[in-house]
Amino acid sequence: GQQVMQIPQYQHVQEGEDFTTYCNSSTTLSNIQWYKQRPGGHPVFLIQLVKSGEVKKQKRLTFQFGEAKKNSSLHITATQTTDVGTYFCAYSNFGNEKLTFGTGTRLTIIP
Amino acid sequence: NAGVTQTPKFRILKIGQSMTLQCTQDMNHNYMYWYRQDPGMGLKLIYYSVGAGITDKGEVPNGYNVSRSTTEDFPLRLELAAPSQTSVYFCASSYSRTYTDTQYFGPGTRLTVL
Numbered sequence: 168g169q170q171v172m173q174i175p176q177y178q179h180v181q182e183g184e185d186f187t188t189y190c191n192s193s194t195t196l197s198n199i200q201w202y203k204q205r206p207g208g209h210p211v212f213l214i215q216l217v218k219s220g221e222v223k224k225q226k227r228l229t230f231q232f233g234e235a236k237k238n239s240s241l242h243i244t245a246t247q248t249t250d251v252g253t254y255f256c257a258y259s260n261f262g263n264e265k266l267t268f269g270t271g272t273r274l275t276i277i278p
Numbered sequence: 279n280a281g282v283t284q285t286p287k288f289r290i291l292k293i294g295q296s297m298t299l300q301c302t303q304d305m306n307h308n309y310m311y312w313y314r315q316d317p318g319m320g321l322k323l324i325y326y327s328v329g330a331g332i333t334d335k336g337e338v339p340n341g342y343n344v345s346r347s348t349t350e351d352f353p354l355r356l357e358l359a360a361p362s363q364t365s366v367y368f369c370a371s372s373y374s375r376t377y378t379d380t381q382y383f384g385p386g387t388r389l390t391v392l
Contacts, residue, residue, distance in 0.1 A: 173320075200380070209368055209383040210321070255320060257381075265336075266381065268313075268321040 173256055173269035181277050186243040188272035190256035199232060199239045200257040200266070210255060210268075213241075248276050279304050282384035284369050290390045291359040299354040299387050301369030309372040310352040311381065312336075312344065314365040321368065327352055359391045 170193040180186050190199065198217045202210040214223055216232035216239060223230045229242045239258075243250055256269040285300045303310065308329050313321040323336030327346040341363060343355040352371075356363060367387045372379040 209386050210370075210381075211383070212380045215380065265323070265326075267323075267337075270320040273318075 171256075171258060171267070171269060173272060175272055176270065177273050177275075179275045179277060180246055182248060183245050186246050186250070186274055187240055188254050188256075188274075189238065189240045190258065190269050191238045192258065193237070194260065195236045196239075196258045197236075197260055198258070201230060201239075201241050202255045202257060202268075203252050204255065204271070205252040208252075243274075246274070246276055248278065250274060251276050281305065282369055282371055282382050284367075284384035284387050286387060287385065288388045290392060291356075292392060293359060293361065295359050296355070296357050297359070297389075299356070299367055299369075299389075301352045301354065301384060302350050303352075303369075303371040303382070303384075304350065305371060305373065305382065306349060307371035307373045307382075308349070309374070309379070310346065311370045311372075312342070312352070312354045313368045313370065314338065314363075315368060315386075316365050324354065324367075356389075361391050363389065364391045365389060 173190045200215045201213040204210045214230045219236050220234045221232040227244045231240045253271040253273045255271045257266050259266050282303045311326045312324040315321050322338045324342050325344040327333045330346050330349050333344050346352050369384040370381040372381045
């Protein structure tokens with residue numbers, strides 16, 4: 168069966184350092200979405216990636232979808248305290264378009 | 279637009295009690311979803327609906343029931359509450375005919391079963 172891992176589970180960084188979370192699949196994905204959940208809040212959509220090798224940027228956030236569409240990453244440059252939260256990838260497969268959420272990466276910032 | 283609203287925000291139930299979690303969206307979305315999120319964990323799909331009158335099971339449907347009589351409302355019913363159902367419940371909706379459209383989440387209901 169399909170295995171999708173989101174790593175790391177936790178990341179603590181000094182304010183101003185960079186942060187990256189990865190979503191890795193054993194099978195090809197049809198698309199991938201990224202969500203952010205602030206502590207005590209609800210998930211909020213950030214971006215969707217569909218094409219092989221796609222790269223999208225939102226200010227300090229860079230999202231990538233691998234050439235084989237089996238992995239994706241979210242990179243934050245120069246983290247700020249407002250970046251605190253849990254980042255989830257959500258993915259679907261060809262033939263089964265239901266969205267499945269990864270386990271998330273919890274980011275904490277040390278001021 | 280209010281988006282996706284959920285009531286109540288918090289609830290404590292005793293084992294064996296029943297309750298209904300309410301979810302309403304005003305975006306005219308066809309698709310609606312119920313997820314549960316256990317502490318420190320990801321989201322697991324309980325049930326979903328692709329339109330009024332149509333519902334289907336997700337990954338963890340046992341102990342829950344849903345109905346979808348209107349486009350706007352998608353209530354989740356817990357019968358015979360158990361401690362294992364202590365969780366945060368999120369309702370979400372999306373517009374597109376495909377499952378992969380952006381999902382908009384409600385603020386959640388924090389449920390404790392004692």
